[in-house]
Amino acid sequence: MKTLEIPTFECETGNYHTFCPISCVAWLYQKIEDSFFLVVGTKTRGYFLQSAPGVMIFAEPRYAMAESEEGDISAQLNDQKELERICVRIKNDRNPSVIIWIGTCTTEIIKMDLEGIAPKLEKQLGIPIVVARANGLDHAFTQGEDTVLAATTHRCPEYNHRPTNQHGEDVAKHLAVDVAPSNNLFGEKNKSNRCNLVLFGSLPSSVASQLNLESRRQSVSVSGWLPSQKYTELPALGEGVYVCGVNPFLSRTATTPMRRRKCRLVGAPFPIGPDGTRAWIEKICSVFGVKPEGLEERENQIWRNLSDYLEIITGKSVFFMGDNLLEISLARFLIRCGMVVYEVGIPYMDRRYQAAELLLLQHTCKEMKKPMPRIVEKPDNYSQVQRMHELQPDLAITGMAHANPLEARDIDTKWSVEFTFAQIHGSINARDALELVTRPLRRRSDSILGCRSLSRQTAGV
Template sequence: MKTLETLTFECETGNYHTFCPISCVAWLYQKIEDSFFLVVGTKTCGYFLQNALGVTIFAEPRYAMAELEEGDISAQLNDQEELGRICRQIKRDRDPSVIIWIGTCTTEIIKMDLEGIGPKLEKELGIPIIVARANGLDYAFTQGEDTVLAAMTHRCPEYNAQRYKQNQNSIEDIDESNITLVKSTRSLPNKQEQNNCILVLFGSLPSTVASQLNSELERQSIRVSGWLPSQRYIELPSLGKGVYVCGVNPFLSRTATTLMRRRKCQLIGAPFPIGPDGTRAWIEKICSVFNIEPYGLEERENKIWKGLKDYLGIVTGRSIFFMGDNLLEISIARFLIRCGMIVYEIGIPYLDKRYQAAELSLLRDTCIRMNTPMPRIVEKPDNYNQMQRMHELRPDLAITGMAHANPLEARGIDTKWSVEFTFAQIHGFINAKDVLELVTRPLRRNTDLGRLGWNNLSKQALTI
């Protein structure tokens, strides 16, 4: 089997066939505990959020809809007065530390000046108001988080190198005995290098996963100074010249650009910590930037691979096709190729080749290592064309949006919803098992149905 030396990139229709980006509210309002999200849109947006977020509407979540009526759209009502009335009620009932406005497609179409209204109400109410555009006309599914974090970047305090150095010196004095103990087992960077290791990670992850990544870096003597977003708005990390930033998700290119251009941070271009291979490469890249020799990563990765042996027996030699939905496709495909799968095509709604350069390089190296053909990468894929290609290729599994799952199942192609990978814990060494659990579930279902003697028609009826 021959491998191509370079990856092949294509672009098709220019349309986004993805979930709506305002769904980022579903995980961000839980991550930023003292926030309140106000989605400015129509009743359709409200219906979508209610269905997308499920039963959480009964838990008094910290988000609401500002529904646009005919009077708003026809400019018969004053936008500032109406939004001011809603925000005053939010302040009275919830008293959040920050209110985040999410602009939808309708606010774009009627040219609502949210960026102009926000500062005026912020001054009046005394509560920070952050405006983020998350409309489906310009952004794909997970890019809603990208626009929120990019807007929040401007609210982070300015990094003061002298003050940080004083704080670090006081911490080192307290922990001097612990540092001496660690030095006896392995070498650490000198004090000057440690003081320069100002690292901020960006990307919204569950607290448990963020803690795992913090611990992995602490094993390499790298202390994470903060996360964007933080658990609380008032604890946003300091940013500025001398601060290194590194992303944990591939859909945060706008945030990365804002951190570099507006806040003058230094971006660490690393593969993303998805799968044992990606997590190891992510840590190694950060260590290289801080002139630290990685310690025990090979053993750590090999231990995880051994624990995945049962899953690898199911996926090895199987083929998979990514239709494109959440911008995690390249990272997940790279991990699955390392697991022994054959990836025919990676559809992705939007691809920033600069931000994902390290991930694309690792994908290429993984294909060469596994002696498997380079997958075709299609940006903004045309779903009709993809259906034709799947009909010819007959993959064992397709990762797809919910809209196409049942039609593909009816044609005898097993599917897995891409949105499940968005909400699952898939980052870091420990969570590699969860990725394979999602991928193998439909494959294991087929095996179980075959043992029961169900024919293909019965399986389709059960799925639909």
């Protein structure tokens, strides 16, 4: 097949056929340890969080539903008084450092003014209240996290790039030679600039530590993460601070520090797979004028350690239906592993934020001599099933709603939601990502071997 040099983008008329974006509560409550999440919506949303991510079982102390009843919907009750009653109880019972309101489809339909109510209650209670819209009308699955982090960005302290002494005096007035901007941005005089890097994206602490270590090996220290483990430890943002994302679904979080806080965005591929992690670190190093060392050897070593998985998937084909906005990064990683990606369905595509990832995808296809996959934004699921029927991929990565129908059509599937909750970032976690990909393929292989063995036994009888 001919390798396409330039990616082609299509947009169909499908809606967001994805998991509900309020699912972000399931992983954000674990990351922000002193927070309390209040989901504002109907009982249906509570049932979803209880049955799907299981949040009520594990996070009961820091999660609650502000249930909208008929009186709320018909405007017979005062929204502010009802939310005040719940938040007062939260403060008395839990006393969190921050209360995060998650707006659902219900709040959008009845036009509930959460942004107007929050400042009044925040002043009254003395607890920060962050409002994040995570309704399925406007957002895809993982964009719930994007809205929470973008809202939290406004609460980050201001970064002061002009140092002061113990008396509060501006040191720059006395030591201009040490702190004044220089044409040599990365010279010895400005060496402290290397620490002004904030990474954004919610990852387990162990994975975040791995990425911190990867950058520290190259003499680039991470000054903070958004979100931080404690709300009271949010990183300082402002002019002179560089921000870099670890997930492709955080486009709103990427633009907010630039527009509101004058930060500079590091446009890098995302650290998924050994290839993506290396490209991510190289881009950060280039911004800070650091020459990376040992990355190629480290990447090659990890690829050698993945040889058992690569034998299973090399030459296999995969089809992404589109669900969690990780599709481009995962497709690039699987092409580097030797797979053929027929189509990448994605609910929403910010080409500026994912520009570096798309460029790496293009280079990966050329390097591996694989065709450039078709990229379809807001795909129509019916049309996708028809295309899969014609292409007959070995594996389909899809939302849970379509897994069983595809399995009935003899197409192996993997739930895309599993990649959202699994630890797949960084070079070390590439095995976990490939474990998810190869499991259905190995299951089919074992099934075929079992049938052959049974037929031999039957023939012997």
